[in-house]
Amino acid sequence: MLDTGTPGHDRGEAVTDAQKLHHPRSLTAFRTTKLLVGCYLGISVLTLVAVVLLSGDAALVTDAVWVRVVIVVASALLMFLSAVRTARGSRRAYRRLRILSGVMLAAIAVILAVPGAFPVWLKIEQGVCGLLLLGVAALVNGKHLRAVFAVG
Numbered sequence: 001m002l003d004t005g006t007p008g009h010d011r012g013e014a015v016t017d018a019q020k021l022h023h024p025r026s027l028t029a030f031r032t033t034k035l036l037v038g039c040y041l042g043i044s045v046l047t048l049v050a051v052v053l054l055s056g057d058a059a060l061v062t063d064a065v066w067v068r069v070v071i072v073v074a075s076a077l078l079m080f081l082s083a084v085r086t087a088r089g090s091r092r093a094y095r096r097l098r099i100l101s102g103v104m105l106a107a108i109a110v111i112l113a114v115p116g117a118f119p120v121w122l123k124i125e126q127g128v129c130g131l132l133l134l135g136v137a138a139l140v141n142g143k144h145l146r147a148v149f150a151v152g
Contacts, residue, residue, distance in 0.1 A: 020148045021089045030087035033097070033139050037083045040132045041076040047125050048073050065122055068111070072129070075104055079136075086140075094140065094149045101137040105130060 020026060051069050054060045079100050085093030108130040111118055118126075139145060 018089075023148070025144050026148050029139050029142070029145055030083075033136055034080070034083045034087065036132045036135045036139075037076070037080045037097075040129055040136070041073075041080045043125065043129055043132075044069070044073045044076040047122075060119055060121065062119070064118060068118065068122070072104075072126075075100055079104075083136075091149050094145070097136070098140050101133050101140060105133050105137055108133070 048069050051061050051065060079097060082090075082093040082097040082100065086097050108126045111126050112123055112130070
């Protein structure tokens with residue numbers, strides 16, 4: 001059963017059955033996802049601050065670093081908002097979270113694999129972010145949450 005207009009939900013979009021949404025496994029998955037994405041956002045913002053502070057050193061902060069870090073902060077913010085809305089039952093936010101976590105993981109893999117494209121310090125930071133996103137991707141693509149957000 002779907003609720004299509006319960007006040008307080010994501011702009012009237014279809015939400016999952018409340019029983020599935022409030023199942024202890026669901027609540028744990030949502031809490032862990034928000035924690036992991038929150039850490040990803042925090043690290044990303046701190047990295048942006050570091051880029052601003054180190055911007056005078058062209059060897060440490062290249063144009064590619066600026067572009068990458070800004071994209072990461074924007075994606076991390078969108079992912080965090082999506083994680084919060086997913087926990088409230090939004091299927092659109094759930095799909096967005098699944099897509100973004102996969103896309104950002106793929107982008108991180110490329111950054112880590114391409115030699116010399118980015119400074120070592122950014123590769124280390126991206127590796128840490130990749131581990132966080134690997135956890136997010138495992139949770140949001142796991143059997144339980146897929147069943148919670150199954151259309152039916």
